[in-house]
Amino acid sequence: MCLAVPGRILRVEDRDGTLMSVVDFGGVQKEVCLQYVPDAGVGEYVVVHVGFAIQRLDEESAMRTLAEFEHLGVLAEEFGDGFEIAARQAGVTP
Numbered sequence: 001m002c003l004a005v006p007g008r009i010l011r012v013e014d015r016d017g018t019l020m021s022v023v024d025f026g027g028v029q030k031e032v033c034l035q036y037v038p039d040a041g042v043g044e045y046v047v048v049h050v051g052f053a054i055q056r057l058d059e060e061s062a063m064r065t066l067a068e069f070e071h072l073g074v075l076a077e078e079f080g081d082g083f084e085i086a087a088r089q090a091g092v093t094p
Helices: 059-072 074-079 084-090
Strands: 005-015 020-025 030-034 047-050 052-057
Touching: 005 030, 005 059, 020 047, 030 047, 030 052, 047 059, 052 059
Parallel strands: none
Antiparallel strands: 005 020, 005 047, 020 030, 047 052
16 A cells, blocks of 8 residues: 655755655655655655655644554554565565
8 A cells, every 4th residue: 555644854955956855754764755845844744655745734634644544554554664564464474
């Protein structure tokens, strides 16, 4: 499954003409492209899908969404070790 997940921007930088950032998803940090929301800044929340920030989101909505995703158990699937998850689903001990 591939979700659009809210995260908080920690850093922003121009990398060879592409606006990139480091976004925190509750302790997991990923590099994210900001080209679709170039005016988003450090400390703001963005919704990220397949490595691209696609919109801004207020903090309250971001926290509510993350809490619901955690409750449903989808964050571990989205941010966990893909090989370990696949092995478990196949019934193999990693």
